[in-house]
Amino acid sequence: MKHSHSLAAIIIGSLLIYSCGSGPKTDSASGNAQATQAADSSMVAGGKDASSQASADEKKGTGKFTDVKLTHPLDQAMVTSGKAVYDLKCGACHKLTGEKLVGPGWKGVTDRRSPEWIMNFVTNTDEMLDKNAAAQSMLEVCMVRMPNQHLSDDDARHVLEFMRSNDNKN
Amino acid sequence: MKNIRLLLAAAAAVAVSMPSCKMKSTAAAVEGGAASKVYVAPGKYDEFYNFVSGGFNGQVSVYGLPSGRLLKIIPVFSVFPENGYGYSEETKAMLNTTQGQVPWDDQHHLELSQTNGEQDGRWLFANANNTPRVARIDLKTFKTAEILQLPNSAGNHSSPFITENTEYVVAGTRFSVPLGAEDVPISSFKKNFKSTASFIKVDSSTGHMSLAFQIVLPGMNLDLSHAGKGPSHDWFFFSSYNTEQAYTLLEVNASQKDKDYIVAVNWKKAEEYAKAGKGKKVPAEYAHNTFDEQKQLATSVMEKETLLLDPKDCPDMVYMIPCPKSPHGCDIDPTGEYIVGSGKLAALIPVFSFSKIMDAMQKKDFEGDFQGIPILKYQDVLHGEVQKPGLGPLHTEFDGRGNAYTSMFLSSEVVKWSLKDLKVLDRVPTYYSVGHLMIPGGDTKKPNGKYLVAYNKITKDRYLPTGPELAQSAQLYDISGDKMQLILDYPTVGEPHYGQACPAELIRDKQVKFYDITKNGNQYVTMGEKNVKVVRNGNRVDVYMTAIRSHLVPDNIEGVYVGDNVYFHVTNLEQDWDIPHGFAIKNNPNAELLIMPGETVTLKYTPLKQGIQPFYCTDFCSALHQEMSGYLRVSPKGSNVPLRYGTGETAPAPTAADTVAAK
Numbered sequence: 001m002k003h004s005h006s007l008a009a010i011i012i013g014s015l016l017i018y019s020c021g022s023g024p025k026t027d028s029a030s031g032n033a034q035a036t037q038a039a040d041s042s043m044v045a046g047g048k049d050a051s052s053q054a055s056a057d058e059k060k061g062t063g064k065f066t067d068v069k070l071t072h073p074l075d076q077a078m079v080t081s082g083k084a085v086y087d088l089k090c091g092a093c094h095k096l097t098g099e100k101l102v103g104p105g106w107k108g109v110t111d112r113r114s115p116e117w118i119m120n121f122v123t124n125t126d127e128m129l130d131k132n133a134a135a136q137s138m139l140e141v142c143m144v145r146m147p148n149q150h151l152s153d154d155d156a157r158h159v160l161e162f163m164r165s166n167d168n169k170n
Numbered sequence: 171m172k173n174i175r176l177l178l179a180a181a182a183a184v185a186v187s188m189p190s191c192k193m194k195s196t197a198a199a200v201e202g203g204a205a206s207k208v209y210v211a212p213g214k215y216d217e218f219y220n221f222v223s224g225g226f227n228g229q230v231s232v233y234g235l236p237s238g239r240l241l242k243i244i245p246v247f248s249v250f251p252e253n254g255y256g257y258s259e260e261t262k263a264m265l266n267t268t269q270g271q272v273p274w275d276d277q278h279h280l281e282l283s284q285t286n287g288e289q290d291g292r293w294l295f296a297n298a299n300n301t302p303r304v305a306r307i308d309l310k311t312f313k314t315a316e317i318l319q320l321p322n323s324a325g326n327h328s329s330p331f332i333t334e335n336t337e338y339v340v341a342g343t344r345f346s347v348p349l350g351a352e353d354v355p356i357s358s359f360k361k362n363f364k365s366t367a368s369f370i371k372v373d374s375s376t377g378h379m380s381l382a383f384q385i386v387l388p389g390m391n392l393d394l395s396h397a398g399k400g401p402s403h404d405w406f407f408f409s410s411y412n413t414e415q416a417y418t419l420l421e422v423n424a425s426q427k428d429k430d431y432i433v434a435v436n437w438k439k440a441e442e443y444a445k446a447g448k449g450k451k452v453p454a455e456y457a458h459n460t461f462d463e464q465k466q467l468a469t470s471v472m473e474k475e476t477l478l479l480d481p482k483d484c485p486d487m488v489y490m491i492p493c494p495k496s497p498h499g500c501d502i503d504p505t506g507e508y509i510v511g512s513g514k515l516a517a518l519i520p521v522f523s524f525s526k527i528m529d530a531m532q533k534k535d536f537e538g539d540f541q542g543i544p545i546l547k548y549q550d551v552l553h554g555e556v557q558k559p560g561l562g563p564l565h566t567e568f569d570g571r572g573n574a575y576t577s578m579f580l581s582s583e584v585v586k587w588s589l590k591d592l593k594v595l596d597r598v599p600t601y602y603s604v605g606h607l608m609i610p611g612g613d614t615k616k617p618n619g620k621y622l623v624a625y626n627k628i629t630k631d632r633y634l635p636t637g638p639e640l641a642q643s644a645q646l647y648d649i650s651g652d653k654m655q656l657i658l659d660y661p662t663v664g665e666p667h668y669g670q671a672c673p674a675e676l677i678r679d680k681q682v683k684f685y686d687i688t689k690n691g692n693q694y695v696t697m698g699e700k701n702v703k704v705v706r707n708g709n710r711v712d713v714y715m716t717a718i719r720s721h722l723v724p725d726n727i728e729g730v731y732v733g734d735n736v737y738f739h740v741t742n743l744e745q746d747w748d749i750p751h752g753f754a755i756k757n758n759p760n761a762e763l764l765i766m767p768g769e770t771v772t773l774k775y776t777p778l779k780q781g782i783q784p785f786y787c788t789d790f791c792s793a794l795h796q797e798m799s800g801y802l803r804v805s806p807k808g809s810n811v812p813l814r815y816g817t818g819e820t821a822p823a824p825t826a827a828d829t830v831a832a833k
């Protein structure tokens with residue numbers, strides 16, 4: 001177990017270094033620091049230090065979404081549109097159950113992550129994978145960087161609504 | 171330091187011992203911080219895109235300058251297994267001709283599109299020398315967008331040069347041939363063989379090419395050409411050789427006359443004559459292939475007709491300018507006033523004056539005619555001659571500061587001279603036997619006079635030896651000062667003939683990074699994994715497959731039989747820059763595919779033998795790239811294995827029959 005863990009850390013480390021060149025916004029000098037950080041799986045979103053500013057960022061993630069207003073009941077038009085986006089761009093890697101395929105299953109994702117985090121992650125994937133501890137620890141599990149599928153802001157919002165519907169939110 | 175000196179001295183000694191190279195030492199040539207001038211630090215971009223013809227490999231390669239780094243190979247006239255160009259069902263038609271698919275050519279010259287005599291970064295035109303064709307490459311995607319075949323033409327050498335606003339691309343024939351397809355004796359050359367200058371109209375918004383007209387000229391060899399600019403805007407100039415009209419042992423028989431001609435064509439007049447119905451429409455078959463970006467599909471149309479303009483019926487359209495001796499390059503300076511004709515067997519460079527040419531034409535002061543085409547008097551139209559420039563002048567480009575640079579094939583050097591007084595200002599050696607040379611924008615109104623690249627035919631001793639065949643080379647010179655300075659040489663792909671270069675920013679920011687999958691108009695697109703399917707129709711099997719990091723759907727396919735025509739239509743679901751997926755299947759006597767993000771490409775596969783044929787992604791795409799694979803089961807013809815497919819839980823489950831078979 002110990003052995004496979006350190007092997008994983010090496011793979012993650014090389015993954016991150018490999019990835020740094022691809023994102024134009026990425027600061028390539030930070031590769032090693034991130035690798036160390038990523039291997040520390042205690043740094044997940046919603047962890048113990050929820051009070052600090054760092055953790056607040058951690059919870060919402062980095063990106064343009066800082067305050068996503070949810071509507072109740074669910075907007076069914078958004079759900080439908082979000083499902084269409086899911087079928088074309090997301091379904092290849094994410095199941096609607098909790099089961100991991102290439103990426104994690106979506107069941108319960110709206111409980112695990114804030115709306116802001118989800119929308120930042122799907123629209124600002126590279127930066128999130130490079131900076132956000134929760135995203136990094138998922139990368140350690142999945143071993144494949146989530147492709148940036150270039151969802152528009154509306155697409156992202158609709159996908160969020162579809163996730164909420166999948167989680168039986170109202 | 172001492173070692174380096176020794177090395178350089180040794181290289182210089184070798185250089186001096188080359189038979190035709192009477193030149194300075196290489197040591198002198200590379201002094202002065204050359205390395206720092208071409209060093210592009212990791213993560214930094216080059217300043218220029220340099221497009222270089224691939225010669226006998228039929229492709230175009232793209233280098234960065236000043237680093238000399240190879241950035242891309244664009245397949246144009248040759249099939250390219252690397253990405254399936256010419257093999258995939260979508261691109262096969264690009265290489266269609268009236269003789270079927272011609273999957274190779276000899277690519278010599280390139281021309282970047284221009285607006286008002288300046289580069290506009292939209293398209294790159296390329297010629298095919300062997301089976302005459304002209305291609306247009308889209309610089310948003312670096313893909314070949316269109317290929318037009320040319321009738322009544324052979325050895326499409328003086329091509330694809332363009333007018334100031336890309337109104338026309340020309341294609342002058344190197345080999346004269348009979349018009350049409352008559353069966354005539356070769357010895358009837360003088361009677362039956364003609365050379366043609368084809369004028370291809372370019373649609374100013376779409377770039378679409380169409381053959382507007384062809385000017386029929388006496389049988390001779392058109393070599394190179396360039397359009398006028400500024401005052402000479404209406405004119406096109408073609409160099410010629412073999413005005414002796416020889417058809418055998420040309421190395422002797424085409425070098426008899428002291429002077430051949432530069433053919434001056436008023437293309438504006440030609441356009442008017444064509445519109446006025448002065449031409450003759452004749453049947454001519456030629457292929458016109460276009461790649462539709464929306465449908466992601468190349469289609470071929472066989473054209474049926476061409477319009478021939480005979481100078482006899484079109485007065486003042488064509489004139490001959492005598493030029494010593496077997497002229498090769500025909501280059502127009504940025505002001506449009508000077509026409510430099512390089513006689514490759516001449517010991518001087520004649521420079522003609524456009525205004526004098528206009529005067530002579532007006533005065534109708536001719537020295538005779540060449541098969542009905544008036545010949546101007548050499549002395550009347552000459553601006554002057556550059557005396558003793560070197561041996562074997564071939565091509566000239568300009569720096570925009572009143573200087574011209576001519577390549578010297580025999581004496582292996584580049585010679586800089588002044589357009590004003592025709593005095594030689596500087597000379598630098600090339601290694602070895604330079605053909606074309608290129609200054610970014612050096613054939614436009616606004617050259618960027620910072621660098622010059624020499625494209626060399628021979629590289630003996632410049633690089634580590636690689637058996638009998640060595641790479642050709644390009645050599646980069648800094649020409650920003652009074653003296654030219656060699657700062658880099660780098661090997662090239664294929665034989666580089668001509669090149670073009672433009673500032674990177676003209677092209678860099680317009681690049682397509684991925685195709686929007688919601689706009690994918692390919693008839694075989696699969697919009698998401700939910701829509702994958704395998705459809706049998708007779709012995710045709712269509713596999714609608716998707717690819718995304720890091721699996722293919724379906725990855726298990728059964729119920730395909732020996733002799734079926736299987737079409738894999740692979741849609742790349744990624745929507746991210748630089749994430750193509752590949753597709754290859756064992757034993758396919760074809761190629762692979764490289765599918766860009768958001769694109770659908772089709773590979774045909776006809777299994778010849780039964781067996782399990784693995785398929786996989788060929789482009790390393792993620793940590794789990796090796797896992798991106800699947801199996802196709804090919805069963806004997808006539809067996810009754812049902813068509814089944816899937817991935818994961820939808821993969822074909824074992825049946826009772828399978829279990830029995832396994833035992």
Ligand SMILES: [Cu+2]
Pocket residue numbers: 718719720750751752787788789790791792795798
């Ligand atoms: Cu792949």
